[in-house]
Amino acid sequence: MDRFTAFVTGHRIPIVVVTLLLAAAAGVAALFVPINYDLTSYLPESTESTRALEQMNAEFDASVPNARVMVNNVDVEQALTYKHELAAAQGVEGVLWLDDVADLGTPLEMLDQATVEQYYRDGHALFDVTVAEGEETEALQAIYDVVGEDGSATGQAINTAESEAMAGSEVANAFAILVPLILLILIISTTSWIEPVFFLLAIGVSVLLNMGTNIFLGEVSYIAFTIAPILQLAVSLDYAIFLLHAFQREREKEPDAVLAMRRAMKQSFSAIAASAATTMFGFAALGFMQFRIGADLGITLCKGIVFSFICVVVFLPAFTLAAYKLIDKTHHRRFLPTFKGVGKVLAPLRIPVFALVLVLVVPCAMAQASTQFTYGMGSTEGSQTRVARDTAAINDTFGQSTPAVVLVPKGDMGRELELAERLEQIPHVTSVLSYPMAVGSQIPTGFLDPAVTEQFYSEHDARLVVYADTESEGTTAFGVLEQVRNEVRNLYGDQGLTAGMTASLYDMKGVVTEDNKVTNLIAIAAILLVLLLTFKSATLPVILIATIESAIFINLSVPYFTGESLNYLGFLVINTVQLGATVDYAILFTDTYRTHRRSMPAREALARTLGTSFQSILVSASILTAAGLVLWLTSTNNIVSLLGLLLARGTLLSFFLVVTFLPAALLIFDKLIAKTTWRAGFFRAGSAADGGTKSEKKEASS
Template sequence: MIKFCEAFLRHRKMVAIVFALAAVACVLCIPSVKVNYSMTDYLPADAPSVQALDEMEAAFDGGIPNARLFVEGIDQAKAGQLAGDLASIDGIDEVMWLGTVADTKKPLAVQDEGTVSTWTTDDGYVFQLVVDPGKAVAALDEARATAEGTGASQVSLAGDAVNTASAQSSTAAEIIFIMLVAVLIVIVILGLTSHSWFEPVIFLTVIGVAIVMNMGTNLVMGEISFISQICGAILQLAVSMDYAIVLLHTFRRCQREFPDPYEAMAHAMKRGFSVVLSSAAVTFFGFLSLTVMRFGIGVNMGIVLAKGIVFSFLAVMFLMPCLILLWLRALDRFEHRYLMPSFDGFARVCQRAMVPLAVLVILVAVPAFLAESRTDFKYGASDFAPPGSQTALEKEHIRDAFGASSTWVVMVPKGDPAREKALADDLESLDHVTGVTSYVTKAGQALPVEVAPESTVQQVISGGWSRFVVTLDVEGEGETAFSLVEQVRATVSNHYGDEGRLAGAEVSVYDLRDTVQEDSGRVKLFSMLSIGLVLALMFRSLSIPFVVLMAIEVAIWINLAVPYFLGESLNYIGYLVIDAVQLGAAVDYAIIYTREYFERRGQYPPREAARSAVKHSAITILTSASILVCAGLAVWQIASNGVISELGALIARGAFVSMLMMFVFLPWLFKTFDWVIRHTSMGLRFREGEPDTIEEEGVAHA
């Protein structure tokens, strides 16, 4: 392999040019990558709500209202004119207002009070809009401008389409800001932990090329989710930095043995290959575990993150050696005194605290395990708008004026007016159902379809289906909404068996909940088995993977239990994603510590091997974990999307807890299970008894 590396390095300029051209090509592809901001679009095709929506869209022109527009300070005449203007906006497929359900030519005082109060107050009128998700940003902006153009005193928007459009509008600018902050963080941390001021330039160039290649090649996927777009680059930057650090440190050690820099780099590539490959492999499989989900966002994010690890590995192993040699003069010129202190004192503190903290971790582990699955989970887009944002305030304002409101659609085979009338009556009798509109409620059971007004028929009967529009006084997800989904489905089933269909925002979230809950065990099993297998092959041990994964899993339990003990809700997407991300990142720290520990276990008994391993692995683990912690905090503070912000906090806290586990709990586990590891491992040396002097270590590694 040395000859291959030497031959490869002779073409270092050509390699750098190839990577540069690939990066430029990928940069040009990035603007063409489509981003999907809908969570329900990623439901499996066989989900009942997805089938219902597909059949409804095929049979009827109108969809389900996904936005409410409250316009204050206008009279009924202006409201009627505004309804027509809104309907003409590209991206708004349907508009419903008071005039849709009541005869506005008659005095409102003589009409049904419940109907009137649903659509108007003394302050203004509310409009329900069916907005095309692909055109939501422009359509809603134009709708707001059109409403304000009537002379309205206040205009408010709310609904799933509004949440999605708000997230879409803010994402592009936030990604750039988050990456700039992350880069500054990396420069500061690497500047403190490096031997040359030029090292961060090399690191960021190599990982930057890998990130650009990953983002550009997302084009072949057709589209990516908004979570993949925002988190993909920042996670790739934070997680992949380990590989670059390992290779550069290996090169520095090889320089002491081989004066010729090209020969030293060839040996560094050979020695670092297995280390970087093993770290990349466990992270790759940790991220790839997301692809076993039936929920498409997990699959999408798993592919994007795993692909990013592949590009980072290729860039570190093939581009970085070439750049180091090309920029070696600058690297040496800007060399500075090592700024970090010795970690011997830190290692001794960790050793003294190891037993009491290990006992504390064990005591906390069981409650954390029980709590992490009992958190109040959210599943849909309701968390997109953080509290205090304009979107959240306007939603609350509309709810104060008109109460909670949502619209569902029930579809049944047409042609049986008696059954339809019975179904309509049963639906209206359910709690929280405020109205049911269908052919039999608009035209009457006795009026044949053939003689009914065409405008009436087209709205409720088409494509072999009879449509019921069900209005409710619930909004968003929650036990009330989910219980109502079950009741409506049961009511439809009582009359039509499995021939009925139900669609609506809350219905989709209900199916989303069921899907992601089923995915949890599948993701956990795949990630644990795949990473455990890689660790078993890497260390040639049956027990080391169990010990390492035990420490990481406890860290994950603690991280995910925090929202429960704080009484906070947690989006289930973050729950699933952080499980794989924290496992993939933390296993890197574990590999670094485990290698150091078993290298020293052949010279020292468990206690001293643990202390020495902490001393020598601390700088690498602290550097990598600090980058991930700070990057997560940046996402948490900057992202306006509540789901993304929440995920950033989970990543930061998870990296911090995992880092602590590597210094305290994992050393204690290795010491406790030393006998088991000795008898279930191959090729590892174990020393019995105490070393003659502690200083032996310094002599051995001098």
């Protein structure tokens, strides 16, 4: 360690210059990292919807219809003109309309009215559009150019285009709000105007390095792109605070700044490493999800923690030594109170909170597992965007419609017709588009324009498009999909496959439900191991994990008790993020308590611990809460916004339990902790092993 500290302090200028140059290069590289907005692409290859999409992409030119476009005040001829213009628009692979399912040479009044009204009613024409993957933004603009301000567009592809257009600006807006908030919190909690800038610079450099090196991953999900830099900033600021506060303490004893920094690095290294390790293990558990979005987010977050750790123990000491005189020149008075008496204020809450948590934890654990979950990007209802207005206009005119595609072996039109007829009998299925239904099984495919037959047949497969008047997910939508798959299996066995947004979300539900158990167990086991090595105790790790897990259960049970749905991805991520990020509060508190407990009774040690660690925990929790609130308030993406709300609420709950429930647990289990901790060395007065001086016992009994 001495060689390391000597190297860093002895080469501070080269370290600062090289790090800043690398950060600048990483910042440029971050602009070229491809962002994936399709969550379904992270499903395992073994799921039916993924296999169906791969097979369809190999066999057919156009994929599943993923957008609905409406034009108003048009007749049939004008609608056909719009169809051709949409088909020629950039990024559009195909357009389905009434002429694909009915002979428009026949007067509309003589056609099946249920079929007609799916595509044309009261002068409104509705087109099912297939937008090419990766070209959603270009296609949306091209569609708007065709239909004008009076037209409307909705669907999965349109939502993806909107998310893509807003992702970059939302991250910038979030940082524009969060950075001043963090600066304000740090200025209030420190005694220097410039010191908070040092904190943010060190972590800001690590954020740039993290986001820039994502280019080596090939691409990142929009979830990782949006929340990873904000989480990294909020979670790892503690490391910088640990180091600079240690430096300030050492400078009071050592006038030589270089020697003071070396001592500060040695003194704070283990605390920073332990904090980074617990956080990283929590994030790393996401990588064990079958749903590969977990690995995408887990790798990005773990990489961010590693860069933050390196920047704090290498770049920050070097930069601080190069500019520490600025800290001296910008000193200001302390704004926050010392909190030395906070232990007396919180002491009466210990036992009531401990009892309340014991009463609540089991019902909350059951409630959070019984919450109504969603799996996609959520509804646009309540949003003020054009996409939200367009969605409402189309649904008001034509009703909800969600397409799914069924692939079956080509060659038996009779069986295809039977399947289509069976599918039409399923409740909520409004229509089935297939060759035997649209053209007729008696008409050979060779007599028709290839543009017509290619929609239904490839070299090996036949394709049917099933429309249902449901949302893309939910109990009703998933029930319809199960019935569709059952009918397909009854006639084609394992040779039939179903694709579409509902199919992907249904498969996602099956995958992530199992993922939750795996990631939780791995995160808890890994952090327990770190805590076991840190405290060398059989009981302290259990108490710390129980404290944070109780906060998690209460946090995630709120949607159940309020009757709201909860996105499952947010549920999965917050389980590990809240554990990994806020267990540091419990570690700091417990480590300080152990130090004081060796020289004083339990109650006095708890009071002293709260007095010395409360501010550090409060500042850290305030920053993470602010990060969550900013994500919640600034993001239009339902998943990101929900994650922000869960993070803010979960952080506050973790903070509250660490300063109330945890002290109660440490007091109640004091004897057991002493017996199960290696070389605990707890203070003993007389024969009382629990810090039981006579006066203290008298105080406790009263």
